[in-house]
Amino acid sequence: MTNSSTSSATHSPTNSNASESNRKGSLAAFKGLFPFLRPYRRQFLMAGIALVVAAGATLAIPAAFKQMIDLGFGASAGAKSIRHVDATFLALFGVASLLAVATAARFFTVSWLGERVTADIRSAVYKHVVDQSPEFFETTQTGEVLSRITTDTTLIQAVVGTSISMALRNVLLFVGGLVMLFVTSVKLSSIILALLVAVIVPIVLFGRRVRKLSRDSQDRIADASAMAGEILNAMPTVQAFTHEKIESARFGRSVEGAFSTAMRRIRARALLTMLAIVLVFGTIVFVLWLGAHAVLEGTMTGGDLGQFILYASIVAGSIGALSEVMGEAQRAAGATERLLELLSVQSSIQNPAKPLALPARTGPGAALALNDVTFSYPSRPETAALGHLTLSIAPGETVAVVGPSGAGKTTLFQLFLRFYDPQSGTITLDGVDIKRLDLHTLREAIGIVPQDTVIFSADAMENIRYGRADATDAEVIAAARMAAAHEFIERLPQGYKSFLGERGVRLSGGQRQRIAIARALLKNPPLLLLDEATSALDAESERLVQSALEAAMVGRTTVIIAHRLATVQRADRIIVMEDGKIVETGTHASLVALGGIYANLAALQFHNIHIAHEAA
Structure with a gap:
């Protein structure tokens, strides 16, 4: 049902959003997660406190080592050196214990947040999808939606439950370590900072390529999932036509395409990691070489150099960890974009701002009316499924709708249920325009047996x-x-x-x-819609169900679609449709006597039944 124009119209906002997000960077994509994070401010505060304590404990360790080297092993060390060493190691144990408690608290809190936020996102996406009109599912594959709910949310879970915490921890260590580097040696720190700025620029630029490849990888995985879902739901057909090998090969090509895209992403991430480590550690090694010369010249103490080395290691380690986290964030940013695109889709069928109530029903069934209704499916806007259709159905009346395939019979049911809205004209239930009814109120009044x-x-x-x-x-x-x-x-x-x-x-x-x-x-319900309700039954079951349906029709309005004319002969009225228009109306007897479309359908069908009986 999807044509190129519709597909383009449907997906162009998505592509636009993706391009805009690519321009803004990965952090812009995560802004859409704030509504899901906001309810858990207290947990984030607790995680933040634990994070600061753990980072502070980590940054205290190099200072303790400086004291140990200068006061315990330095030139000024004497009788008190043993006491200094003992006190230093006791302090180190206390810092390590504090670090352990804070790290455990941080891990528990952020892991809880990751699981909780992911569950909220999955629920929100699923709730949003089930509220969409059928128009949405004309252009969106179910497998792609499932991929976004499962695979994409798992990536977001990793970011919320691990990567954000790791990023903040390493930012604190980077900033704190950098400050302590300047406290230790302004000259060496200035050199290392200038060099780090020079090496970070190419890392950031290369990171953008990783982000684009990450989104492409997620799209290929979604395509493979959509294909698998479609085929698995049609296995009897696949096997009946012996297409097992064909479909396996087709899925294999899709998986290989996803693998190739993933490998491009992995190669880019590997290069990014290598680039970051070589440039950053090369810078630090160069500066430490200068520091070693300063100690030999007597302008620095051994403790200062040891402290500087440890802080430089912390800064370098935090940068390396941040580059790793950035790779995960780039990947999750693509997943976040895809989920937010799904959440931003608005159904074309909306509840009215102030819905009306149905009037109290006094008689049997519901009154149904169409007034000059014209409708085209969104995927086929140039073709009218219904054209200027006017029809009134009285409460308790049984109306049968017949006609060739494509006449618009099933379209009527979809409009009655307000799966779509007509481009012009109105449909009323008990005198109320169905656009002014709450969707649940409308659909609770209708029972349907689909084909x-x-x-x-x-x-x-x-x-x-x-x-x-x-x-x-x-x-x-x-x-x-x-x-x-x-x-x-x-x-x-x-x-x-x-x-x-x-x-x-x-x-x-x-x-x-x-x-x-x-x-x-x-x-x-007061209104019953039967779409080929007996089409799949054998003669005996059809007889049983037909009698049951006749009993069920009592006291309610019934609209029946049927190709098998034997099921509609007892209807109060028969509507014959062709090309989205009503061309004949009457009872079975009057329509047969008219000698039109219905008479031809009846003659052909009953002739086939007669031939089948003779053959039997």
């Missing part, structure tokens, strides 16, 4: 109870009896507690259809 029955991975009881979540077991069983489903459910190994398999693979087509009918009957 493609959906069975969930649950037992029979829960599948039928999907029609009304608060229904009792007795009500579920009563609905199953009405839909002629009770007997075959009772024969299942665990009866109503029998697991029906993913997508109902343990049931026949007719059994799945009767489960769907029972679900709609349990809902007990």
Whole structure:
């Protein structure tokens, strides 16, 4: 249903956002996470305190070593040197203990934050996706959405639960170590700072390339996941057409493409890490060489040089760790962009700001009316699925809609449920424009048995109870009896507690259809929509379900779509559609007498039935 124009329209904002985010840098992408982080300010404060304490303890260690070298082993060391050494090592043990407690507290707090924020993001994304209109799913693959909810959120978890903490820790160590370097030796520190600025510029520039490759890698993984989801959901078709090798090869090519992109990212990250380590440590080694000469010349003490070496190591280690964290952040930034793009998509079907209530129903069923409705699917804007359609259905009336494929029959149902809005005209339920009704109010008033029955991975009881979540077991069983489903459910190994398999693979087509009918009957709505409700049934099951449906139609308005004309002969009125327009209206007898489209359909169908009976 997707054409190029629609796809372009749908994805152009995404591409625009990606380009803008690439210009702003990775930190801009993470701004969208602030609403998810804000509720946990207290935990972030606790983690921050633990982080500062741990960093302070780490920065205290080189100062202790300076005291130990100068006072314990230096030229001025004497009788008190042993006491100085003992006190120094005792202080070191105290600092190490404080460091251990603070590090453990930081690890626990940030890990909790990573898990909590990730769970919140997954829930938010899923809730947002299930609120989207069918138009969204015309242009978005389910596998891609699942990839964003799972793989992308896992990357964000790593950033929130580890990388942010590591980044802040190493920033503190870098700043603190740099300050202590200047305290130790202004000359050497000035030289090392100037050189570090010179080497960081190429590291940052190269990091941008890593970020772009990280996003490309995530996109390729999403493509592979989408392909796998599509094929796994169609395995009977794949196997029936013996396409196992073809699909395996196609998926293999997709996986190899993702692997190639990932390898480009890994090579870039490896080069980035190597570049950072060589340049930074080369700078530090050069400065330490100058410091060694200063000690030999007597302008520095051995303790000062030892302290300077340790602080330089801390600064160098923090820079190396920051480059590693930056690589993870670049990768997670791409994942964050993809999730925020998903969260920014707005459904074309929105609840009204001030929804109206349906009037109190006094008679049987609901009144339904279409007034000059014109509609085109978003993926086919140049083709009208319905054109200037006007139709009124009285409360309690049973109306059958027939016509060739593509006439617009199923489109009617999608508009009744407000999966789409018409480009012009209005649809009213009990006299109220459905655009002015809350979506839940509208859809709670409608029961539907779709042509493609959906069975969930649950037992029979829960599948039928999907029609009304608060229904009792007795009500579920009563609905199953009405839909002629009770007997075959009772024969299942665990009866109503029998697991029906993913997508109902343990049931026949007719059994799945009767489960769907029972679900709609349990809902007990004033408006019932039947889309080929008996199309998958054999003659005996059709007879049972037909009688059940006739009983269910009493007291409610019913609209039936059917290609099998035998199921609509007893309707109060038959609507014949062609090319999105109503071309004939009447009863079965009057339409046959008219000799138009319906008469031709009826003659062809009943002739085929007669031939089948003679052949039997």
